[in-house]
Amino acid sequence: MDELQPREQLDVYVSQLLAPQAEATEVFAQAAEVLSNSELSLLLEALPIEERFLRWQELSAELQASVLVGMRAQARRPVLEALEPVALEQLLQQLDAEGLIELSDNLSDEQVDRAYHYLDEKQKLWFRDSSQFTEEQIGRYAEHRFISRLATTKAGDALRALRRSSLRDASRIYVLEKGGVFLGTVRLSALLRVKDENQPLAELLEAEQVSLNGTLSLLDAAELIEHSEATELPVVDDQQRLIGCVSPQTALWIQREEFEHRLMAQAGMDESTDLFVPVVRGARQRALWLGINLLTAFLAAWTIGLFAEVLSKVVALAVLMPVVASMGGIAGSQTLTLIIRGLATRQVTFGNSLALSRQELSIAALNGVGWGLVIGLVTLFWFDSTVIGLIIGVAVLANIVVAALSGVYIPLLLDKFKFDPALSGAVVLTTVTDVVGFVTFLGLATLLIL
């Protein structure tokens, strides 16, 4: 009996492969024996491009294909680009329908055509089935690890088919009409209970049948698996034809991608981003986000510029400015994060936004008063000025309260107008808290000091 070990080996292999004077070929051969295919994909992604290509080439032709398929789109791109035509052709011959679907973004149409012709008839059908769906739809990622039989099949024959099957966890038979229309499933335990071997599968269908439409979004499909008790769910097209099934592993992969998308989006990056993307390409990918944020920074600077007069007279204001902006930004990001999570779980909507803004405003009022007092007192003693202490206290309170309201409604509005709140929420929010912070703080100072 093997007790499965956690993936700590992965970082050990990364270190060993990149150590000075590493015997990389030997180390990698050992890794290839110990690790699963998906772990090998992760390992290769963690290597700089040159080492990645060298190690990948050391894999057997079959492993090469499946490890490449398991890598992030951007991480496998340099490997494909470095391939000689002959080696690429070998790779295309190794792909199955699912692998070709996954790789098709990285390949030219003409390459996809060639790979398609290497598929056998069944795989060709599966490829056509899947490729009618977009990358955002679950149908594209349907798998084919199940046993299907026509509804007229006799129970005894179905049982024999299951017995011969090499599938690890087959516990049901997918039942089809002629033409591939999905009728439902028959549980293995139902087959075992049958008295008459000749009873057709049509009479043994489970009472409660569920399926997923292939056009469903990936995340919806993963959620439906999480909230169902099934270990896999059949996927059908609009004509109820069986396209494949979704396994828990696929659901886990979808959920991981979705969350990585949200994490990476916060920094304006794509979830497929490669650790070792070619430098110029990487710089270009990040430049846009820096540019957008620069615009908001210039907006904040312009706001400050409106108060040049008071700033030139009271240098303490320039010193304290970042404190006001920062407190608003942090308080706002707390509300924002809570609301973005709620939008993802569909628990936040305009329907409860009133209750939520009341809630967030109350919390903001408490923290605004508390921290406004603290900051006011610190300022009073630091700069020995009651009026600046008073001004900053009020500005902090105002900014935290505005931040709470913005934290609720900015993501709701972005979501309503089909912008991704995870991507743009923080930029918009920070712009608001910067501008509001500077205007209240420096504006009050202009009124009270000048």
Added chain:
Amino acid sequence: MDELQPREQLDVYVSQLLAPQAEATEVFAQAAEVLSNSELSLLLEALPIEERFLRWQELSAELQASVLVGMRAQARRPVLEALEPVALEQLLQQLDAEGLIELSDNLSDEQVDRAYHYLDEKQKLWFRDSSQFTEEQIGRYAEHRFISRLATTKAGDALRALRRSSLRDASRIYVLEKGGVFLGTVRLSALLRVKDENQPLAELLEAEQVSLNGTLSLLDAAELIEHSEATELPVVDDQQRLIGCVSPQTALWIQREEFEHRLMAQAGMDESTDLFVPVVRGARQRALWLGINLLTAFLAAWTIGLFAEVLSKVVALAVLMPVVASMGGIAGSQTLTLIIRGLATRQVTFGNSLALSRQELSIAALNGVGWGLVIGLVTLFWFDSTVIGLIIGVAVLANIVVAALSGVYIPLLLDKFKFDPALSGAVVLTTVTDVVGFVTFLGLATLLIL
């Protein structure tokens, strides 16, 4: 055949339940029929505390227990606190072992004891098995939806047990020695192939057996499921006794919690945070994070204060300060995000940190030079000053480069010293980019202008 529908209903129900003059009781009764238990838990979490309690009380006693168990720890707390003693007692009687484990954080020791005594003998054993593990260990969340038999059981008897089983997807039998030691599994297809009904299960065990140790971390367990092909994995204790199994649903739940933890940690919050936490409690939970960030803001302010002289002479510096800090902060957060994801997937380690910092420094150099030029030119025309344009260009370049290096090594060091990079990475990084930005910008100005 039902085509499963995505969870869009959830937000519709939230809106309907909170609409003015809502017939909440009727709407909720309908929701309870349509939604799964875990969706009902999400729905209740989306309601303010008072409505949450009212609606929850309208559920049947059995549903009350399982819906409460499905809610986040913080969200169910006010429901439990509002319960009368008699109602609480009824609830305790409804719990099974898994539910009691989940609720035990919200209950007093004495209440857990009472609930324990309501369990039947089998459930009591399961509760004891699970409660030897901590909340961070997979053993605590082991489930019991499997069929187990002693190794001496005859194949024919095992087959009859499977046939009678009400489990939806049972495809194997867990085989035990006396005393509960786990020997392995027998596949249903193997049972079907057996010629001699009297053959004991011990002779039919699968060749490749895997199990998880109950002390494994939740995330490790979820990853092992994602990278295995199994639909469930058995969990054992140190004496190889069978504790239960982990289903794909549990793996999905673990993965979701883990990612929510990372998202919420960035704003200094806990993943169990309730949308409608009582206000004072909520304000207190967020205050600490605001306080920590205030310290770093004061540090930045103090840094600025060192350059009071030049600031009082050249007000343009005060106006432009936030631009330098912001560009460093944004560039740094891009690197930081990439590295934090890499740490989570175990693809980033000190072993490839040198290659990564070389990569990130190259990208930073390109963007630093590019954006430094742009910002320098804008400044030149805005303030009609070559020297300020030059100063800010150099300061932006320097800050972006330092940000890249910090983005690689801050999370690696935090991780090494067992701090959570998702929680504290951004605070530390922003402090560095603020201070470096202000010091280079204002320092250069002091040297060149004063």
